[in-house]
Amino acid sequence: MIYLGPAGVPISSKDRSTLGGLRRVAELKLNAMEIEFVRGVAMSNQTAEEVGRLARELKVELSVHCPYFINLCSTDKRKLEASKKRILDSVERCYHMGARIAVFHPGFYGSLTPEAAYEMVKEADRDMLDRMKSMGIKGVALGHETTGKVSAFGSLEELVRLCKEIRGCEPVVDFAHLWARNAGKIDYGRIFDQLEPLKLKHLHTHFTSMEWTPAKVPGAGNERRHLPISFDQPPVDPLVREVLRRNLDITIISESPVLEQDSLVLKQKFEKLGFRF
Template identity: 45%
Template sequence: MATIFLGTAGVPFSAKKGTTIDGVKAIREMSLNAMEVEFVQGVRMKRETAEETGKVAKELEVRLSVHAPYFINLCSSEEEKVKASKQRILDTADRAEAMGADAIAIHAAFYGKMKPEECYQKVKAEMTDIVDRAREGGIKNVKFGIETMAKETALGTLDEVIGISKEVKGVIPYIDWAHTFARQGGKIDYKEIIERLKRELNLTHINSHFESLKMSKGKYVDVHVPIEAEAPPFKPLAEVLIKEDISISLVCESPELERDALKMRDILKNYGYVIK
Protein backbone atom coordinates (compact mmCIF):
# COMPACT_ATOMS: atom_id res chain seq x y z
CA MET A 1 0.00 0.00 0.00
CA ALA A 2 1.24 3.47 -0.89
CA THR A 3 2.13 6.15 1.64
CA ILE A 4 -0.07 9.06 0.57
CA PHE A 5 0.43 12.77 1.22
CA LEU A 6 -2.74 14.65 0.26
CA GLY A 7 -3.38 18.37 0.26
CA THR A 8 -4.03 21.54 -1.69
CA ALA A 9 -2.26 23.71 -4.25
CA GLY A 10 -1.91 26.84 -2.15
CA VAL A 11 -3.57 28.10 1.01
CA PRO A 12 -6.98 26.48 1.58
CA PHE A 13 -9.95 28.84 1.29
CA SER A 14 -10.95 28.00 4.87
CA ALA A 15 -7.66 29.21 6.40
CA LYS A 16 -8.16 31.95 8.99
CA LYS A 17 -5.79 34.25 7.11
CA GLY A 18 -4.23 34.05 3.69
CA THR A 19 -0.67 33.39 4.87
CA THR A 20 1.22 30.25 3.98
CA ILE A 21 1.65 29.37 7.67
CA ASP A 22 -2.10 29.68 8.24
CA GLY A 23 -2.55 27.45 5.23
CA VAL A 24 -0.32 24.76 6.71
CA LYS A 25 -2.28 24.90 9.98
CA ALA A 26 -5.60 24.65 8.13
CA ILE A 27 -4.33 21.61 6.22
CA ARG A 28 -3.60 19.75 9.44
CA GLU A 29 -6.93 20.78 10.99
CA MET A 30 -8.69 19.09 8.06
CA SER A 31 -6.72 15.84 8.55
CA LEU A 32 -4.76 16.43 5.37
CA ASN A 33 -0.97 16.22 5.31
CA ALA A 34 0.47 18.07 2.29
CA MET A 35 0.48 21.52 0.75
CA GLU A 36 2.06 22.97 -2.36
CA VAL A 37 3.24 26.55 -1.85
CA GLU A 38 2.33 28.61 -4.91
CA PHE A 39 4.91 31.00 -6.35
CA VAL A 40 3.09 31.02 -9.69
CA GLN A 41 2.95 34.84 -9.90
CA GLY A 42 6.53 35.29 -8.70
CA VAL A 43 8.87 34.44 -5.83
CA ARG A 44 7.91 37.06 -3.27
CA MET A 45 8.38 35.14 -0.04
CA LYS A 46 11.33 36.19 2.12
CA ARG A 47 13.76 33.46 3.10
CA GLU A 48 12.98 34.02 6.80
CA THR A 49 9.28 33.41 6.12
CA ALA A 50 10.17 30.24 4.22
CA GLU A 51 12.22 29.00 7.19
CA GLU A 52 9.36 29.75 9.61
CA THR A 53 6.87 27.99 7.32
CA GLY A 54 9.15 24.97 7.26
CA LYS A 55 9.32 24.83 11.05
CA VAL A 56 5.53 24.89 11.37
CA ALA A 57 5.11 22.27 8.62
CA LYS A 58 7.65 19.99 10.29
CA GLU A 59 5.93 20.31 13.69
CA LEU A 60 2.53 19.53 12.17
CA GLU A 61 3.93 16.80 9.86
CA VAL A 62 2.71 18.47 6.67
CA ARG A 63 4.77 17.64 3.58
CA LEU A 64 5.57 20.72 1.47
CA SER A 65 6.30 21.18 -2.21
CA VAL A 66 6.50 24.42 -4.22
CA HIS A 67 5.24 25.56 -7.64
CA ALA A 68 7.63 27.78 -9.59
CA PRO A 69 6.37 30.89 -11.46
CA TYR A 70 4.43 30.45 -14.68
CA PHE A 71 6.73 32.97 -16.39
CA ILE A 72 9.31 30.37 -17.38
CA ASN A 73 10.36 29.33 -20.88
CA LEU A 74 13.73 27.64 -21.22
CA CYS A 75 13.20 27.41 -24.99
CA SER A 76 12.54 31.10 -25.58
CA SER A 77 14.25 32.59 -28.63
CA GLU A 78 15.23 35.53 -26.41
CA GLU A 79 18.28 34.74 -24.29
CA GLU A 80 17.28 37.29 -21.62
CA LYS A 81 14.01 35.40 -21.06
CA VAL A 82 15.91 32.12 -20.68
CA LYS A 83 18.26 33.76 -18.18
CA ALA A 84 15.33 35.23 -16.21
CA SER A 85 13.56 31.85 -16.28
CA LYS A 86 16.58 30.12 -14.81
CA GLN A 87 16.83 32.70 -12.03
CA ARG A 88 13.14 32.21 -11.16
CA ILE A 89 13.71 28.45 -10.87
CA LEU A 90 16.76 29.01 -8.66
CA ASP A 91 14.88 31.50 -6.45
CA THR A 92 12.02 29.01 -6.10
CA ALA A 93 14.45 26.23 -5.17
CA ASP A 94 16.16 28.49 -2.61
CA ARG A 95 12.88 29.16 -0.75
CA ALA A 96 11.86 25.52 -1.12
CA GLU A 97 15.14 24.43 0.50
CA ALA A 98 14.60 26.93 3.33
CA MET A 99 11.14 25.52 4.08
CA GLY A 100 12.21 21.89 3.80
CA ALA A 101 10.07 21.23 0.72
CA ASP A 102 11.04 18.10 -1.20
CA ALA A 103 10.45 19.30 -4.78
CA ILE A 104 9.41 22.15 -7.04
CA ALA A 105 7.02 21.96 -10.01
CA ILE A 106 8.21 23.67 -13.19
CA HIS A 107 6.39 24.48 -16.44
CA ALA A 108 9.68 24.23 -18.30
CA ALA A 109 9.18 25.42 -21.86
CA PHE A 110 7.14 25.98 -25.00
CA TYR A 111 8.42 24.54 -28.26
CA GLY A 112 7.94 27.84 -30.08
CA LYS A 113 9.95 27.80 -33.29
CA MET A 114 11.96 24.78 -32.16
CA LYS A 115 11.19 21.19 -33.04
CA PRO A 116 10.21 19.17 -29.94
CA GLU A 117 13.58 17.33 -29.97
CA GLU A 118 15.51 20.63 -30.15
CA CYS A 119 13.52 22.04 -27.24
CA TYR A 120 14.09 18.81 -25.29
CA GLN A 121 17.87 19.11 -25.74
CA LYS A 122 17.78 22.79 -24.77
CA VAL A 123 15.78 22.11 -21.59
CA LYS A 124 18.11 19.25 -20.72
CA ALA A 125 21.16 21.53 -21.05
CA GLU A 126 19.58 24.40 -19.10
CA MET A 127 18.32 22.12 -16.32
CA THR A 128 21.81 20.59 -16.00
CA ASP A 129 23.20 24.09 -15.47
CA ILE A 130 20.40 25.03 -13.04
CA VAL A 131 20.92 21.95 -10.88
CA ASP A 132 24.71 22.44 -10.87
CA ARG A 133 24.32 26.09 -9.81
CA ALA A 134 21.76 25.16 -7.16
CA ARG A 135 24.01 22.51 -5.62
CA GLU A 136 26.98 24.88 -5.65
CA GLY A 137 24.79 27.46 -3.93
CA GLY A 138 23.87 25.17 -1.05
CA ILE A 139 20.52 23.88 -2.32
CA LYS A 140 21.17 20.22 -1.52
CA ASN A 141 17.79 18.53 -1.06
CA VAL A 142 15.23 20.04 -3.40
CA LYS A 143 14.35 18.05 -6.52
CA PHE A 144 13.53 19.88 -9.74
CA GLY A 145 10.24 18.58 -11.11
CA ILE A 146 9.44 19.01 -14.80
CA GLU A 147 5.65 18.98 -14.94
CA THR A 148 3.68 17.00 -17.48
CA MET A 149 1.69 19.46 -19.58
CA ALA A 150 -1.70 19.34 -21.31
CA LYS A 151 -0.95 21.82 -24.09
CA GLU A 152 0.57 20.31 -27.21
CA THR A 153 2.62 23.50 -27.67
CA ALA A 154 4.49 22.85 -24.40
CA LEU A 155 7.32 20.50 -23.51
CA GLY A 156 5.82 18.05 -21.09
CA THR A 157 4.82 14.69 -22.53
CA LEU A 158 5.34 11.76 -20.19
CA ASP A 159 8.20 10.53 -22.38
CA GLU A 160 9.89 13.94 -22.29
CA VAL A 161 9.77 14.41 -18.53
CA ILE A 162 10.93 10.84 -17.88
CA GLY A 163 13.72 11.24 -20.46
CA ILE A 164 15.11 14.44 -18.94
CA SER A 165 14.84 12.92 -15.46
CA LYS A 166 16.92 9.95 -16.61
CA GLU A 167 19.61 12.21 -18.05
CA VAL A 168 19.84 15.00 -15.46
CA LYS A 169 20.52 14.07 -11.85
CA GLY A 170 18.29 16.05 -9.51
CA VAL A 171 15.44 16.34 -12.02
CA ILE A 172 12.24 14.32 -11.53
CA PRO A 173 8.89 14.05 -13.30
CA TYR A 174 6.16 16.13 -11.61
CA ILE A 175 3.11 14.22 -12.78
CA ASP A 176 -0.05 16.20 -13.41
CA TRP A 177 -2.46 13.31 -13.90
CA ALA A 178 -5.07 15.43 -15.71
CA HIS A 179 -2.49 17.06 -17.99
CA THR A 180 -1.16 13.62 -18.91
CA PHE A 181 -4.73 12.39 -19.49
CA ALA A 182 -5.37 15.31 -21.87
CA ARG A 183 -2.01 14.95 -23.66
CA GLN A 184 -2.79 11.27 -24.25
CA GLY A 185 -6.12 12.07 -25.91
CA GLY A 186 -8.34 11.49 -22.90
CA LYS A 187 -6.82 8.18 -21.83
CA ILE A 188 -4.74 7.24 -18.82
CA ASP A 189 -3.48 4.01 -17.24
CA TYR A 190 -2.44 4.96 -13.71
CA LYS A 191 -0.87 1.61 -12.91
CA GLU A 192 1.21 1.60 -16.08
CA ILE A 193 2.58 5.10 -15.35
CA ILE A 194 3.42 4.32 -11.72
CA GLU A 195 5.12 1.06 -12.67
CA ARG A 196 7.09 2.86 -15.37
CA LEU A 197 8.29 5.55 -12.92
CA LYS A 198 9.42 2.86 -10.49
CA ARG A 199 11.05 0.73 -13.19
CA GLU A 200 12.82 3.41 -15.24
CA LEU A 201 13.71 5.94 -12.53
CA ASN A 202 13.65 3.87 -9.34
CA LEU A 203 11.34 6.50 -7.85
CA THR A 204 10.32 5.90 -4.26
CA HIS A 205 8.16 9.06 -4.13
CA ILE A 206 5.98 10.56 -6.86
CA ASN A 207 5.13 14.27 -6.80
CA SER A 208 1.82 14.90 -8.53
CA HIS A 209 -1.17 17.15 -9.14
CA PHE A 210 -4.78 16.06 -9.47
CA GLU A 211 -7.79 17.90 -10.87
CA SER A 212 -10.35 17.44 -13.64
CA LEU A 213 -10.32 19.23 -16.99
CA LYS A 214 -12.91 20.86 -19.22
CA MET A 215 -13.73 19.46 -22.63
CA SER A 216 -13.81 21.91 -25.53
CA LYS A 217 -14.41 21.12 -29.20
CA GLY A 218 -14.07 17.41 -28.66
CA LYS A 219 -10.87 17.36 -26.58
CA TYR A 220 -9.77 18.02 -23.03
CA VAL A 221 -8.13 21.40 -22.49
CA ASP A 222 -6.09 22.90 -19.67
CA VAL A 223 -9.00 24.48 -17.80
CA HIS A 224 -9.29 23.05 -14.30
CA VAL A 225 -12.74 22.05 -13.03
CA PRO A 226 -14.00 20.24 -9.88
CA ILE A 227 -13.16 16.55 -9.74
CA GLU A 228 -16.76 15.32 -10.09
CA ALA A 229 -16.26 16.03 -13.79
CA GLU A 230 -14.39 12.68 -13.67
CA ALA A 231 -11.99 13.64 -16.41
CA PRO A 232 -9.81 11.95 -15.42
CA PRO A 233 -11.53 9.89 -12.70
CA PHE A 234 -9.90 9.71 -9.26
CA LYS A 235 -11.33 6.40 -8.04
CA PRO A 236 -9.17 4.21 -10.36
CA LEU A 237 -6.05 6.03 -9.13
CA ALA A 238 -7.12 5.44 -5.53
CA GLU A 239 -7.59 1.74 -6.30
CA VAL A 240 -4.11 1.48 -7.82
CA LEU A 241 -2.45 3.33 -4.94
CA ILE A 242 -3.95 0.95 -2.37
CA LYS A 243 -2.03 -1.87 -4.09
CA GLU A 244 1.23 -0.07 -4.94
CA ASP A 245 4.35 0.06 -2.75
CA ILE A 246 5.16 3.73 -3.37
CA SER A 247 5.07 7.09 -1.61
CA ILE A 248 3.09 9.82 -3.38
CA SER A 249 2.06 13.44 -2.95
CA LEU A 250 -1.40 14.21 -4.36
CA VAL A 251 -1.81 17.98 -4.63
CA CYS A 252 -5.37 19.00 -5.47
CA GLU A 253 -5.40 21.70 -8.16
CA SER A 254 -9.18 21.79 -8.50
CA PRO A 255 -10.81 25.23 -8.24
CA GLU A 256 -12.61 23.74 -5.23
CA LEU A 257 -9.25 23.11 -3.46
CA GLU A 258 -9.94 21.63 -0.02
CA ARG A 259 -13.50 20.56 -0.85
CA ASP A 260 -12.14 18.28 -3.55
CA ALA A 261 -9.06 17.30 -1.50
CA LEU A 262 -11.46 16.13 1.21
CA LYS A 263 -13.47 14.21 -1.39
CA MET A 264 -10.25 12.51 -2.44
CA ARG A 265 -9.48 11.77 1.22
CA ASP A 266 -12.91 10.17 1.67
CA ILE A 267 -12.54 8.07 -1.49
CA LEU A 268 -9.20 6.78 -0.20
CA LYS A 269 -10.82 6.05 3.16
CA ASN A 270 -13.52 3.99 1.42
CA TYR A 271 -10.69 1.88 -0.04
CA GLY A 272 -9.22 1.43 3.43
CA TYR A 273 -6.55 4.15 3.45
CA VAL A 274 -6.59 6.76 6.23
CA ILE A 275 -4.44 9.89 5.79
CA LYS A 276 -2.03 10.17 8.70
Protein backbone atom coordinates in the same frame (compact mmCIF):
# COMPACT_ATOMS: atom_id res chain seq x y z
CA MET B 1 2.99 7.14 2.75
CA ILE B 2 0.26 9.07 0.95
CA TYR B 3 0.20 12.86 1.27
CA LEU B 4 -2.87 14.86 0.31
CA GLY B 5 -3.42 18.60 0.30
CA PRO B 6 -4.20 21.74 -1.71
CA ALA B 7 -2.27 23.85 -4.19
CA GLY B 8 -2.06 26.99 -2.09
CA VAL B 9 -3.83 28.35 0.97
CA PRO B 10 -7.12 26.50 1.54
CA ILE B 11 -10.25 28.37 0.48
CA SER B 12 -11.69 27.87 3.97
CA SER B 13 -8.69 29.48 5.70
CA LYS B 14 -9.68 32.78 7.34
CA ASP B 15 -6.00 33.65 7.68
CA ARG B 16 -4.87 34.02 4.06
CA SER B 17 -1.15 33.87 4.86
CA THR B 18 0.96 30.79 4.12
CA LEU B 19 1.26 30.14 7.87
CA GLY B 20 -2.50 30.44 8.27
CA GLY B 21 -2.99 28.08 5.34
CA LEU B 22 -0.72 25.49 6.94
CA ARG B 23 -2.68 25.65 10.19
CA ARG B 24 -5.95 25.16 8.28
CA VAL B 25 -4.50 22.18 6.38
CA ALA B 26 -3.62 20.57 9.71
CA GLU B 27 -7.06 21.37 11.17
CA LEU B 28 -8.62 19.52 8.24
CA LYS B 29 -6.32 16.55 8.96
CA LEU B 30 -4.65 16.83 5.57
CA ASN B 31 -0.89 16.37 5.39
CA ALA B 32 0.43 18.29 2.36
CA MET B 33 0.39 21.78 0.90
CA GLU B 34 2.00 23.22 -2.21
CA ILE B 35 3.25 26.79 -1.81
CA GLU B 36 2.22 28.74 -4.90
CA PHE B 37 4.76 31.21 -6.27
CA VAL B 38 2.94 31.25 -9.59
CA ARG B 39 2.82 35.09 -9.90
CA GLY B 40 6.31 35.61 -8.52
CA VAL B 41 8.55 34.74 -5.57
CA ALA B 42 7.56 37.27 -2.90
CA MET B 43 8.56 35.21 0.15
CA SER B 44 11.84 35.91 1.97
CA ASN B 45 14.22 33.15 3.05
CA GLN B 46 13.49 34.07 6.65
CA THR B 47 9.75 33.59 6.15
CA ALA B 48 10.46 30.33 4.30
CA GLU B 49 12.33 29.07 7.37
CA GLU B 50 9.37 30.02 9.56
CA VAL B 51 7.01 28.21 7.19
CA GLY B 52 9.23 25.13 7.32
CA ARG B 53 9.34 25.08 11.11
CA LEU B 54 5.56 25.24 11.35
CA ALA B 55 5.10 22.57 8.66
CA ARG B 56 7.41 20.19 10.54
CA GLU B 57 5.55 20.89 13.77
CA LEU B 58 2.21 20.18 12.09
CA LYS B 59 3.61 17.24 10.08
CA VAL B 60 2.58 18.79 6.75
CA GLU B 61 4.64 17.87 3.66
CA LEU B 62 5.64 20.97 1.68
CA SER B 63 6.33 21.53 -2.00
CA VAL B 64 6.70 24.69 -4.08
CA HIS B 65 5.27 25.66 -7.46
CA CYS B 66 7.49 28.06 -9.39
CA PRO B 67 6.13 31.06 -11.35
CA TYR B 68 4.19 30.36 -14.54
CA PHE B 69 6.39 32.70 -16.59
CA ILE B 70 9.03 30.11 -17.45
CA ASN B 71 10.26 28.92 -20.81
CA LEU B 72 13.47 26.91 -20.81
CA CYS B 73 13.03 26.45 -24.57
CA SER B 74 13.29 30.17 -25.31
CA THR B 75 15.88 31.18 -27.89
CA ASP B 76 15.92 34.67 -26.34
CA LYS B 77 18.84 34.57 -23.91
CA ARG B 78 17.32 37.20 -21.62
CA LYS B 79 14.03 35.29 -21.34
CA LEU B 80 15.89 32.04 -20.76
CA GLU B 81 18.00 33.58 -17.99
CA ALA B 82 14.90 35.15 -16.39
CA SER B 83 13.21 31.73 -16.44
CA LYS B 84 16.19 30.12 -14.71
CA LYS B 85 16.23 32.88 -12.08
CA ARG B 86 12.54 32.35 -11.27
CA ILE B 87 13.16 28.64 -10.80
CA LEU B 88 16.31 29.17 -8.72
CA ASP B 89 14.58 31.78 -6.53
CA SER B 90 11.83 29.21 -5.89
CA VAL B 91 14.39 26.47 -5.23
CA GLU B 92 16.14 28.70 -2.69
CA ARG B 93 12.89 29.22 -0.75
CA CYS B 94 12.21 25.50 -1.09
CA TYR B 95 15.56 24.75 0.52
CA HIS B 96 15.01 27.16 3.41
CA MET B 97 11.58 25.71 4.21
CA GLY B 98 12.77 22.12 3.92
CA ALA B 99 10.57 21.24 0.94
CA ARG B 100 11.91 18.52 -1.34
CA ILE B 101 10.67 19.61 -4.77
CA ALA B 102 10.15 22.79 -6.80
CA VAL B 103 7.60 22.26 -9.57
CA PHE B 104 7.55 24.09 -12.91
CA HIS B 105 6.22 23.89 -16.46
CA PRO B 106 9.40 23.54 -18.56
CA GLY B 107 8.43 25.53 -21.66
CA PHE B 108 7.05 25.59 -25.19
CA TYR B 109 8.36 24.08 -28.42
CA GLY B 110 7.76 27.30 -30.37
CA SER B 111 9.75 27.07 -33.60
CA LEU B 112 11.95 24.28 -32.24
CA THR B 113 11.64 20.61 -33.02
CA PRO B 114 10.75 18.47 -29.98
CA GLU B 115 14.32 17.13 -29.95
CA ALA B 116 15.85 20.63 -30.03
CA ALA B 117 13.50 21.71 -27.22
CA TYR B 118 14.55 18.64 -25.22
CA GLU B 119 18.22 19.55 -25.56
CA MET B 120 17.54 23.12 -24.45
CA VAL B 121 15.70 21.99 -21.33
CA LYS B 122 18.43 19.49 -20.54
CA GLU B 123 21.15 22.13 -20.87
CA ALA B 124 19.17 24.58 -18.70
CA ASP B 125 18.73 21.89 -16.04
CA ARG B 126 22.45 21.15 -15.96
CA ASP B 127 23.21 24.84 -15.57
CA MET B 128 20.66 25.29 -12.76
CA LEU B 129 21.89 22.20 -10.91
CA ASP B 130 25.45 23.53 -11.12
CA ARG B 131 24.28 26.85 -9.69
CA MET B 132 22.37 25.08 -6.93
CA LYS B 133 25.55 23.25 -5.99
CA SER B 134 27.50 26.49 -5.84
CA MET B 135 24.73 27.98 -3.65
CA GLY B 136 25.04 25.06 -1.23
CA ILE B 137 21.53 23.85 -2.00
CA LYS B 138 21.00 20.12 -1.50
CA GLY B 139 17.94 17.92 -1.26
CA VAL B 140 15.70 19.92 -3.61
CA ALA B 141 14.59 18.30 -6.87
CA LEU B 142 13.79 20.20 -10.06
CA GLY B 143 10.22 19.02 -10.64
CA HIS B 144 9.25 19.02 -14.32
CA GLU B 145 5.47 18.93 -14.63
CA THR B 146 3.68 17.05 -17.40
CA THR B 147 1.89 19.63 -19.52
CA GLY B 148 -1.65 19.78 -20.88
CA LYS B 149 -1.09 21.28 -24.33
CA VAL B 150 0.58 19.73 -27.34
CA SER B 151 2.47 23.00 -27.90
CA ALA B 152 4.22 22.60 -24.54
CA PHE B 153 7.28 20.51 -23.78
CA GLY B 154 6.33 17.99 -21.11
CA SER B 155 4.92 14.70 -22.33
CA LEU B 156 5.47 11.87 -19.85
CA GLU B 157 7.85 10.19 -22.29
CA GLU B 158 9.98 13.35 -22.57
CA LEU B 159 10.18 13.82 -18.83
CA VAL B 160 11.03 10.20 -18.05
CA ARG B 161 13.84 10.35 -20.62
CA LEU B 162 15.10 13.65 -19.19
CA CYS B 163 15.04 12.45 -15.58
CA LYS B 164 16.92 9.29 -16.54
CA GLU B 165 19.71 11.46 -17.93
CA ILE B 166 19.86 14.25 -15.35
CA ARG B 167 20.24 13.41 -11.68
CA GLY B 168 18.42 15.98 -9.57
CA CYS B 169 15.43 16.20 -11.92
CA GLU B 170 12.10 14.47 -11.25
CA PRO B 171 8.83 14.23 -13.17
CA VAL B 172 5.71 15.71 -11.60
CA VAL B 173 2.72 13.85 -12.98
CA ASP B 174 -0.30 16.06 -13.53
CA PHE B 175 -2.95 13.46 -14.31
CA ALA B 176 -5.42 16.01 -15.67
CA HIS B 177 -2.80 17.40 -18.04
CA LEU B 178 -2.09 13.91 -19.37
CA TRP B 179 -5.83 13.31 -19.71
CA ALA B 180 -6.23 16.49 -21.78
CA ARG B 181 -3.07 15.96 -23.83
CA ASN B 182 -4.26 12.45 -24.71
CA ALA B 183 -7.73 13.64 -25.72
CA GLY B 184 -9.62 12.26 -22.74
CA LYS B 185 -7.78 8.98 -22.31
CA ILE B 186 -5.69 7.80 -19.38
CA ASP B 187 -4.19 4.54 -18.17
CA TYR B 188 -2.86 4.93 -14.61
CA GLY B 189 -1.17 1.55 -14.62
CA ARG B 190 0.76 2.39 -17.79
CA ILE B 191 1.81 5.77 -16.33
CA PHE B 192 3.24 4.12 -13.23
CA ASP B 193 4.90 1.43 -15.36
CA GLN B 194 6.65 4.15 -17.41
CA LEU B 195 7.92 5.77 -14.20
CA GLU B 196 9.35 2.54 -12.74
CA PRO B 197 12.80 2.80 -14.42
CA LEU B 198 13.41 6.04 -12.49
CA LYS B 199 13.15 4.18 -9.16
CA LEU B 200 11.67 7.21 -7.45
CA LYS B 201 11.49 7.04 -3.67
CA HIS B 202 8.56 9.44 -3.75
CA LEU B 203 6.27 10.58 -6.57
CA HIS B 204 4.86 14.10 -6.60
CA THR B 205 1.60 14.56 -8.51
CA HIS B 206 -1.32 16.91 -9.19
CA PHE B 207 -4.97 16.00 -9.61
CA THR B 208 -8.16 17.75 -10.72
CA SER B 209 -10.86 17.21 -13.31
CA MET B 210 -10.20 18.89 -16.63
CA GLU B 211 -12.18 20.16 -19.58
CA TRP B 212 -10.21 19.79 -22.81
CA THR B 213 -10.56 20.68 -26.49
CA PRO B 214 -9.33 18.73 -29.53
CA ALA B 215 -5.91 19.69 -30.88
CA LYS B 216 -4.95 19.89 -34.53
CA VAL B 217 -2.72 16.88 -33.95
CA PRO B 218 -4.84 13.72 -34.49
CA GLY B 219 -5.67 11.92 -31.26
CA ALA B 220 -4.41 14.77 -29.07
CA GLY B 221 -6.04 17.50 -27.01
CA ASN B 222 -5.37 20.68 -25.07
CA GLU B 223 -6.39 21.59 -21.54
CA ARG B 224 -9.12 24.22 -21.26
CA ARG B 225 -10.08 24.63 -17.60
CA HIS B 226 -9.89 22.89 -14.25
CA LEU B 227 -13.08 21.42 -12.77
CA PRO B 228 -14.01 19.86 -9.40
CA ILE B 229 -13.20 16.15 -9.30
CA SER B 230 -16.92 15.35 -9.09
CA PHE B 231 -16.83 15.68 -12.90
CA ASP B 232 -14.69 12.51 -12.81
CA GLN B 233 -12.64 13.47 -15.87
CA PRO B 234 -10.14 11.84 -15.51
CA PRO B 235 -11.80 9.18 -13.35
CA VAL B 236 -10.78 9.26 -9.69
CA ASP B 237 -11.48 5.79 -8.32
CA PRO B 238 -9.14 3.88 -10.68
CA LEU B 239 -6.28 6.15 -9.56
CA VAL B 240 -6.99 5.52 -5.88
CA ARG B 241 -7.13 1.77 -6.44
CA GLU B 242 -3.89 1.75 -8.48
CA VAL B 243 -1.99 3.79 -5.87
CA LEU B 244 -3.07 1.36 -3.15
CA ARG B 245 -2.44 -1.73 -5.27
CA ARG B 246 1.15 -0.60 -5.89
CA ASN B 247 1.66 0.66 -2.34
CA LEU B 248 3.04 3.92 -3.74
CA ASP B 249 4.80 6.60 -1.72
CA ILE B 250 3.02 9.58 -3.29
CA THR B 251 1.87 13.15 -2.85
CA ILE B 252 -1.36 14.15 -4.59
CA ILE B 253 -1.90 17.91 -4.68
CA SER B 254 -5.42 19.08 -5.47
CA GLU B 255 -5.51 21.74 -8.19
CA SER B 256 -9.29 21.60 -8.27
CA PRO B 257 -11.19 24.92 -8.13
CA VAL B 258 -12.40 23.81 -4.68
CA LEU B 259 -8.88 22.90 -3.51
CA GLU B 260 -9.00 21.34 -0.05
CA GLN B 261 -12.58 20.14 -0.48
CA ASP B 262 -11.39 17.74 -3.17
CA SER B 263 -8.35 16.74 -1.09
CA LEU B 264 -10.86 15.64 1.54
CA VAL B 265 -12.86 13.75 -1.10
CA LEU B 266 -9.68 11.92 -2.09
CA LYS B 267 -8.92 11.17 1.55
CA GLN B 268 -12.38 9.65 2.02
CA LYS B 269 -11.89 7.49 -1.06
CA PHE B 270 -8.56 6.14 0.23
CA GLU B 271 -10.02 5.52 3.69
CA LYS B 272 -13.04 3.74 2.21
CA LEU B 273 -10.62 1.23 0.66
CA GLY B 274 -8.87 0.68 4.00
CA PHE B 275 -5.97 3.14 4.01
CA ARG B 276 -5.31 4.89 7.32
CA PHE B 277 -3.60 8.26 7.38
